[in-house]
Amino acid sequence: MERREVESLFERAPEVRALVIGDLMLDEYLWGKAERISPEAPVQVVDVMREDLRLGGAGNVVNNLAALGCAVSVCGVIGDDDNGALLRRAFEGKNVELDGVFVEPGRRTSKKTRIIAANQQIVRIDRETKSAVTEQSETAILDYLAVAAHRFDVILVSDYLKGVLTPNVLAAVCEAGRVLGKPVVIDPKGNDYRKYRGATLLTPNRKEAEIASGIPITDAESLDRAAAALLGELELGALLITRSEAGMSLFPREGGAVHIPTVAREVYDVTGAGDTVLSVLSLGLACGLPLADAAWISNVAAGIAVGKLGTSTVSPEEIVAEVGHGHKDSVSKIKNLDVLSHLVAMERERGKKVVFTNGCFDLLHVGHVKYLQKARSFGDVLIVGLNSDASVKRLKGESRPLIVEAERAHILAALDCIDYVVLFEEDTPLRLIEALKPAVLVKGGDYTLDGVVGREVVEASGGRVELVEFVDGRSTSRIIDRIRASEGR
Numbered sequence: 001m002e003r004r005e006v007e008s009l010f011e012r013a014p015e016v017r018a019l020v021i022g023d024l025m026l027d028e029y030l031w032g033k034a035e036r037i038s039p040e041a042p043v044q045v046v047d048v049m050r051e052d053l054r055l056g057g058a059g060n061v062v063n064n065l066a067a068l069g070c071a072v073s074v075c076g077v078i079g080d081d082d083n084g085a086l087l088r089r090a091f092e093g094k095n096v097e098l099d100g101v102f103v104e105p106g107r108r109t110s111k112k113t114r115i116i117a118a119n120q121q122i123v124r125i126d127r128e129t130k131s132a133v134t135e136q137s138e139t140a141i142l143d144y145l146a147v148a149a150h151r152f153d154v155i156l157v158s159d160y161l162k163g164v165l166t167p168n169v170l171a172a173v174c175e176a177g178r179v180l181g182k183p184v185v186i187d188p189k190g191n192d193y194r195k196y197r198g199a200t201l202l203t204p205n206r207k208e209a210e211i212a213s214g215i216p217i218t219d220a221e222s223l224d225r226a227a228a229a230l231l232g233e234l235e236l237g238a239l240l241i242t243r244s245e246a247g248m249s250l251f252p253r254e255g256g257a258v259h260i261p262t263v264a265r266e267v268y269d270v271t272g273a274g275d276t277v278l279s280v281l282s283l284g285l286a287c288g289l290p291l292a293d294a295a296w297i298s299n300v301a302a303g304i305a306v307g308k309l310g311t312s313t314v315s316p317e318e319i320v321a322e323v324g325h326g327h328k329d330s331v332s333k334i335k336n337l338d339v340l341s342h343l344v345a346m347e348r349e350r351g352k353k354v355v356f357t358n359g360c361f362d363l364l365h366v367g368h369v370k371y372l373q374k375a376r377s378f379g380d381v382l383i384v385g386l387n388s389d390a391s392v393k394r395l396k397g398e399s400r401p402l403i404v405e406a407e408r409a410h411i412l413a414a415l416d417c418i419d420y421v422v423l424f425e426e427d428t429p430l431r432l433i434e435a436l437k438p439a440v441l442v443k444g445g446d447y448t449l450d451g452v453v454g455r456e457v458v459e460a461s462g463g464r465v466e467l468v469e470f471v472d473g474r475s476t477s478r479i480i481d482r483i484r485a486s487e488g489r
Contacts, residue, residue, distance in 0.1 A: 018283075023057045025057035067313035149173075198235050200236070205274070303322070340420055354381045388423050428454075440463060
């Protein structure tokens, strides 16, 4: 995927309504220094300097989705204890709907305390209930699903084997997804995966896939056999096996496997990386991405997550920046209109003056460069609308363009004076101008004010039009004529 495609995905994230159902818990971190051994026993003494309380389990999936910009609802069970109250308060300020969170009297809300010194986890202390929720709690969840499931674009299941996801609940979730045509994406646990039958997508790691399939995964052939066994037995839509340093392997029900190499970076902590994969993968599916693309971007996000200590979220900006590392700087300037509209709004909020011009820019020459530099001088941000190949052909004839749109866009984006490039298919840039409403619209001096497309739109919003003369004797047509003449000699 190109950087602009990833940006477009996150632009659509606020429209996605996601339901997370599973085991809610608190993750407590005690950060300190360990510089001596206790005189009472051969153990380290940790001098606690800082305490941190985070949402864990299914709550970390919620955190990840919220960080990506999605509208999130939660379904689960907590106890009527202090940790349950703390967990509900931890959701405050995240714009998360908690109508599906039910309190079960006498149940202990799960809390995991990790003691960390010198960036190393020394010990973990668990306080939790692992038994299945009561019949009353199960009924409450089933009733909630029956009423609310249709409201969501994707359902994420985060199973930590703490008793919320009973066989009846899992069957209801998968059935709701099938009936409503909504993807159900499950991060599984345990030895028996029959409870996940009919899910859209399952995301076990290699060890979990080995246990569930009964096939030791030692090479590509055994990996394929294990995947085929799980796909067939569980009637899955697809299977994504995460393989640590080996990356990920996606097995669609139809078509061949897709192997995605790991994103090389230093690993600090794998805690919560699976939650990141589940969240980004589900966002991609909810937005209609092909399975392979959704898996690829989730792999990028996981690579960022393991570079952080503790259960952490990954932001769209981090993912976009990571994707951009694999491309030249010019790639980051090429935007689609949806993304660009959002960026322009932010530039205006910062008090920046946006300038717009457009053209075919086929065979970029010094006249173009001087024109663009002059256009940039009228404001703070220069956007260039670039005619697509089809548009150039209609305007210039069947022999044009000489350079395809992707290359023309990259050449323009490499110029320092240009901030953004956006392609358009129409013969005129009117649609772009209406959407962006630049403060300054720039055209060549061969135009008159009355002939400038979009002038009324710009002036109506308080902007102005500037006409800039091109360098005499410089034009693409003349360059083409000279080349043809030289070839004819």
